[in-house]
Amino acid sequence: MNRRIKEATRRELPILLHGVIMGGGPSQWAAEDHVRKGLPVFATPEAARSFNDDLEAVREMGIQVIGDDEAAALAGDIFRIELRDFDFPAIRRAFESFGVSLDDLSAVAVAVFDHGNAPPDVSDRQFRFDYLDERLRVHAGEGTRRQLSAFAYEAGEVPGIMTRLQAVVDSAKDVDAPLVVMDTAPAAVLGATYDPVLAARDQLIIANVGNFHTLAFRLGSEGIEGVFEHHTGLIDLVKLENLLYGLAKSSLVHQDVFGDHGHGALVYNPEPLSFVDGKLDAAVTGPRRGMMYAAQSVKPYFAVPFGDMMIAGCFGLLSAVGDLLPDLRDEIHRSMEENRSSMAPWDAV
Structure with a gap:
């Protein structure tokens, strides 16, 4: 636009x-x-x-x-x-140009970043982070992937405060299939968890370095142990490494990020992560993940779920659809869980 x-x-x-x-x-x-x-x-x-x-x-x-x-x-x-974020007729025309029909879809999933509709006297940064915290706490104990898919909704279940997600729903009236909408960063992190190297770990940190926002989740065997979100344009490599270390050590506090014009930080597990050879091993995804190429104190691992680092968010969306739509659940989860090769899950069905 x-x-x-x-x-x-x-x-x-x-x-x-x-x-x-x-x-x-x-x-x-x-x-x-x-x-x-x-x-x-x-x-x-x-x-x-x-x-x-x-x-x-x-x-x-x-x-x-x-x-x-x-x-x-x-x-x-x-x-x-x-x-409008979502223009299904335009997408349909683009696919038809390559001989692909979208006339018989089982579901449609769309991800956008939504600050939420904060009241006039409330910071939109704080409002967004309070929303993240609330969703994580409501689904605590359900496991990492289920907590992340808690940021996805069926079309009729979008909270009133999430106006951009609702706008996608309003733009999809011509879609003749179930619609799922989701927040972008949790979708990317959820997709990254299907990387076989990361799936084998009990505890890890995954950071999605987006174009405008950087969000990192600390994941554990019982679920999400911590989170921070900052504006990508306000951080450099040194600051990002320090934030990741703070999240790993359980020393990062909300004001460290919010006071720096970011959204905030929360640590739910006070026990620090253990480091290998004195370095933090953190997984990275997102369009600006290249920021981590020159990392000094953090050892980055660039997630490649199903052999493709470019569409981690799409894999996360697919996983969330499996959680939300019972009719598709078994087929989606089977194709994603049993397929540990570089084959995309839609090719494994």
């Missing part, structure tokens, strides 16, 4: 943003650049919430928030951009 906004800026056209909530970062920056050039940006309320749940804050960016009727009545050469 940011490219389309930039195209409108290049053509010096007013913009109307409509649709539903979607990931806002680059699109917001492009819209703000558009405003700074003296060009109008209109947005319907739901689309505007892609940038901030507080519409007054959106207006302070210079964006004109208007109703749906007013948006429909806008005249002139308006560059109209529909916001």
Whole structure:
């Protein structure tokens, strides 16, 4: 979407943003650049919430928030951009170009990062981390994978506070199959646990170094023993290594991360992990995992579930679908648990 906004800026056209909530970062920056050039940006309320749940804050960016009727009545050469994370018709057309039909799907699973709709007087960083903590505590004792899949929901079960996940559901009305939506980072970590090297360990740390957020879970035989989440753009290699060590030693506290403009940290198991040869052995996944290539104090292991480090999140989504949809559970879990080769689970069925 940011490219389309930039195209409108290049053509010096007013913009109307409509649709539903979607990931806002680059699109917001492009819209703000558009405003700074003296060009109008209109947005319907739901689309505007892609940038901030507080519409007054959106207006302070210079964006004109208007109703749906007013948006429909806008005249002139308006560059109209529909916001949505999930566009099933476009995906269907793309697959059809390669001779693949999506007409008979057993399920559809989509992952997005959702801060949640924090009240005006609550930090969205704290709100997001409180949500992570609540989901982990509710499912404590159910095992690592079940705790991670607790961040996935069937379409009708999305909590009201998770507005971006709900927007995906709202965008999927033309999908004739069960829909599961999930948070991105837990999906990636869940998928990484299917790496055979990691699956054999009783305790480990897996970090997902994402484009905008870095989340690490400490996993144990009884379930998740700790977690932290920070903004990737605010950490470097040294800081990330220190955070991972703090999580391993059970010394990391919430303020260490939240006070550094991250989301937070919690340790549920006070017993520290043991280190091999004095170094912490941590698994890494995510699009910016390359940050760990030059690690000094941490020995990184780059997870390759089913022989593919690029789609750990997709494997996590598939695992969560197996947990949530009883009709698919046995087939999915059998294909993932029994297949320890580099063959993808969908090829093992």
